[in-house]
Amino acid sequence: EVQLLESGGGLVQPGGSLRLSCAASGFVFGGYVMNWVRQAPGKGLEWVSGVNESGHNTSYADSVKGRFSISSDKANSTLFLQMNSLRADDTAIYYCARGRIAGVTLYFDPWGQGTLVTVSS
Amino acid sequence: QSVLTQPPSVSAAPGQKVTISCSGSSSNIGNNYVSWYQQFPGTAPKLLMYEDNKRPSGIPDRFSGSKSGTSATLGITGLQTGDEADYYCGTWDSRLRLTVFGGGTQLTVL
Numbered sequence: 142e143v144q145l146l147e148s149g150g151g152l153v154q155p156g157g158s159l160r161l162s163c164a165a166s167g168f169v170f171g172g173y174v175m176n177w178v179r180q181a182p183g184k185g186l187e188w189v190s191g192v193n194e195s196g197h198n199t200s201y202a203d204s205v206k207g208r209f210s211i212s213s214d215k216a217n218s219t220l221f222l223q224m225n226s227l228r229a230d231d232t233a234i235y236y237c238a239r240g241r242i243a244g245v246t247l248y249f250d251p252w253g254q255g256t257l258v259t260v261s262s
Numbered sequence: 263q264s265v266l267t268q269p270p271s272v273s274a275a276p277g278q279k280v281t282i283s284c285s286g287s288s289s290n291i292g293n294n295y296v297s298w299y300q301q302f303p304g305t306a307p308k309l310l311m312y313e314d315n316k317r318p319s320g321i322p323d324r325f326s327g328s329k330s331g332t333s334a335t336l337g338i339t340g341l342q343t344g345d346e347a348d349y350y351c352g353t354w355d356s357r358l359r360l361t362v363f364g365g366g367t368q369l370t371v372l
Binding site: 176178185186187188191200202236241243244245246247248249250251252253254255 | 264294297299305306307308309312313350352353354356362364366
């Protein structure tokens with residue numbers, strides 16, 4: 142069974158840092174684009190960051206560029222998101238999602254259960 | 263303000279049909295595949311439709327997807343109370359060079 146399990150969320154002060162992890166199982170981790178998608182309380186979905194199959198090419202939403210860093214450990218089938226200089230508007234549930242490619246489009250299947258990040262003093 | 267526009271809410275009676283629209287532009291829906299996601303309260307989104315109109319295994323054929331020009335539509339027939347959820351469309355935006363989502367539509371089955 143394909144599974145994604147996030148961890149590392151919590152309460153952090155503005156300006157602080159947090160590192161999220163996503164443990165993958167049930168598929169060949171190195172064969173997919175892996176992503177982080179977030180959802181602020183009561184709001185919609187926002188793609189945050191992605192890393193390609195090799196782990197060498199990364200991309201970010203403008204809202205997190207320069208503050209967040211995505212990486213992957215293929216040996217341990219784990220995806221990471223290092224979040225620095227956190228702001229109140231980064232408060233959200235962060236989902237790990239496996240990306241499937243269709244043309245130039247990514248669709249996401251499956252999603253992890255999410256981990257809540259709260260940025261507040 | 264989402265790049266893709268969805269109605270905030272739709273409603274219909276059990277057994278009826280409902281459609282949820284997703285409007286975009288030539289830089290996103292007009293030239294790229296659309297996917298749809300279903301999200302129940304307190305749970306993660308789940309893929310409902312991909313490549314405009316393809317259903318993943320396990321998704322009943324009561325759910326359908328279509329696209330015309332710069333708009334996509336999710337259709338649900340034979341509505342059940344268990345279909346009450348939020349529905350999101352998503353696609354690639356070639357101008358912004360990132361994946362974009364609609365603001366989501368809350369479906370109520372009265």
